[in-house]
Amino acid sequence: MSRAASPQSAAVLPVAAVPRTLTVGLILVVMIVAFESMAVGTVMPRVAADLNGLSLFGWASSAFLLSSLFGAVASGVLADRRGLAPGTVISLGLFALGLLIGGLATSMPVFVFGRLIQGLGAGGLGALPWAVITTRYPEADRPRMLAAMSSAWLLPVLVGPLIASVIADRWSWHPVFWGLVPGLLLAAPLCVLPLLARPRGEDMAAPARARTQLWPALGLLIGAGTLIEGLRRPDTPALIVAALGLVGLLLAARPLFPAGMWRLAPGLPGLLALRGLLAFAFMGSSTFLPLALHDLRGLSLSGAGAVLSVGGATWTAGSWIQARIERRWNGTYRTPVTRAALICVALGLSLTALSTLGVLPLWCVYAGQVTGCLGMGLGYNGISLNALASVPADQAGRLSGQLANIETLMVALSAGFAGALIARVVPLQGAFTLAFGVILLAALTASVAVFWLRPPAR
Known part of the structure; x- marks a missing residue:
């Protein structure tokens, strides 16, 4: 990624000048993503039963995870070209849209599609704290911020599954998803507005390599998805589909991982x-x-x-x-x-x-x-x-x-x-x-x- 921001497109903000609203916004985003991550597995039995979608049960997790992998790499490319603010807006928007689609779904294919959209946003949001801490916080403050990001997972880990299960048992599983959207609306301006001013040297963790990893990440998503779908289908051609997916996965993984890993x-x-x-x-x-x-x-x-x-x-x-x-x-x-x-x-x-x-x-x-x-x-x-x-x-x-x-x-x-x-x-x-x-x-x-x-x- 570019090491310097264009003075015509963004203001210059010293690294030390970090608004408190940015810290609060980051913690809120991490907590919301963490709560969703811990809650969804708990309510999935109810989702599969209500939507008669046991045959697509695995896809509810796989679609989210594979798209989040691609979303993380894509957000890095966008941050390189446009700064962190546009990528944050898009990631928050995709995550919220996926929550709404999943929470309002009346069939399992629609729910899985919502999870795929949600994963694209979650990938960008997962990479956001590391990028912001690296580019916006002084070195002396970074350990404290990393500790805060880790601590933001603690409450969702402890109570997320229980809260989600109580909501699903007493009311419905739908609010577990769309009920998080108001929290995102609160966190969005706290994160985005401070990021509009782009400091010199803003980039993400591995700037120069993000663009070269974009297509392999997409290939990994397609290859792994094809393999999973081939395994899921009971017909004979599915074996060919699974084999093609495995070959595609192995080929796409070569630029992303060191030789000899498998x-x-x-x-x-x-x-x-x-x-x-x-x-x-x-x-x-x-x-x-x-x-x-x-x-x-x-x-x-x-x-x-x-x-x-x-x-x-x-x-x-x-x-x-x-x-x-x-x-x-x-x-x-x-x-x-x-x-x-x-x-x-x-x-x-x-x-x-x-x-x-x-x-x-x-x-x-x-x-x-x-x-x-x-x-x-x-x-x-x-x-x-x-x-x-x-x-x-x-x-x-x-x-x-x-x-x-x-x-x-x-x-x-x-x-x-x-x-x-x-x-x-x-x-x-x-x-x-x-x-x-x-x-x-x-x-x-x-x-x-x-x-x-x-x-x-x-």
């Missing part, structure tokens, strides 16, 4: 693969866990929301513990902690799966979520820190994009694969058994692979 090559490729496997396993399971608990164990939406809230709180606690270990021992114990954490993830998913499928008592699902989310909080950040340590400082921006992209892609594939099983396998007990089996295989692969990947030198 075969767990040592160093950065293997670390990205580990992050992808964990995202596929644990985050992917969250896209269908509420439906499984509701249909197989008779748990209400509020009960499923409580399970997700317990997991979210434990994940946050694990992240805090990992951060304290890093500060106290300066990364000395990062590798053994990460290895133990990945074992906890596999154990937690095993307990969750066996409890959901009826092999173990229902209370074991809470134990599984606590164990698995604690492992994710400890291990996920450890993998990211090792990845950062494996590249030069001037490549940190590109790496942040790779970390986000592999996570989004693998969760989308996991949700799509589980959705395909739900659409094609009867009874649902068999579909969920196969889905849990695949995610457990991914978690076990990660917990074994972490032992042979040599950690980077600190």
